[in-house]
Amino acid sequence: MKLDLELDSTVDELIDQFHHAxxxxxxxxxxxxxKLSRxxxxRLLRELARRQNITQKVLKSLGRVRVSLYKPGDRAGQNYSLVIWIGALDIPAHYLGKPIQTRNGVRTGRRFWEGAFLMRxxxxxxxxxxxxxxxxxxxxxxxxKSGRIMWMGLPLEKKEVGIWDSASAVLQKLESVLLERFATLMEQELNYAFNIES
Structure with a gap:
């Protein structure tokens, strides 16, 4: 899942307004x-971690969130683009924290899986x-192993945490916030460039 935020029209308008510099x-x-990419x-890590009830550190270590800024000429594009990517596959329970077997189930990080057990x-x-x-x-x-069709199966399922719904909700909410934040940052940076830096 990824959000491709096009900032070209805003950027082009600003360049036209300040064509003398x-x-x-x-x-x-x-x-x-x-600054917007950072x-x-x-923001994405914080919101996603809060919705999933897991730590930002876990999301970061699993490489589930990636934000890339591409300049004109990168990726064969002519404009700036900010690409937000979220790995939306379910997260296996054993990645959420050190699994601890209890009498009633397994605890991993902040979650408890009742009736579950540890197996390697x-x-x-x-x-x-x-x-x-x-x-x-x-x-x-x-x-x-053999490639033959056989009557088989295990009555077990690996416990996982779904991330798709939370990720799509966070991305939808984030789009308007990013455009607003970009406008604020541009105002600050233009003020710095024309009033302070020179």
Missing amino acids: PEKVSKAIARSLR FAER PVNATHSMVFERKDTWQHKFQRSK
């Missing part, structure tokens, strides 16, 4: 956009959080 304006635009990343699959480097499926039955599946 294009160098100062282009520097002000570049500074504003750099603001977007901080053969090909895994650490224990994961699983729970028995309520409605489970064998089914015909292709074996990864």
Whole structure:
């Protein structure tokens, strides 16, 4: 999932208004956009962590949020663009904090999975959080080892936290905030460029 924020019309209008000092304006635009990209990343991490009830550190360490600023000429584009990317696949429970087995389930970070248990699959480097499926039955599946269709299956499911709904809600809310913030930053940077810097 990503939000591609086009700032071109605003930037072009500002350049036209200050055509007598294009160098100062282009520097002000570049500074504003750099500050906007940092603001977007901080705001996105904070909102997403709050909605998901997990820490920002976890989201950052999993690489789930990326904000990139591209200048004219980058990515074969002619304009500035701010690209916000959120990895929207479900987050496995064992990434939310150190899994601790209790009598009633498993605790990972701020979450508790009632009835769950820790198990380390053969090909895994650490224990994961699983729970028995309520409605489970064998089914015909292709074996990864032999390649044959067999009557098999495990009555377990790996516990995960969905992020898609929260991510889309945060992105929709963020779009108007970013445009407002960009206008404020441009005002500050133009004031600095024409009144303080010179």
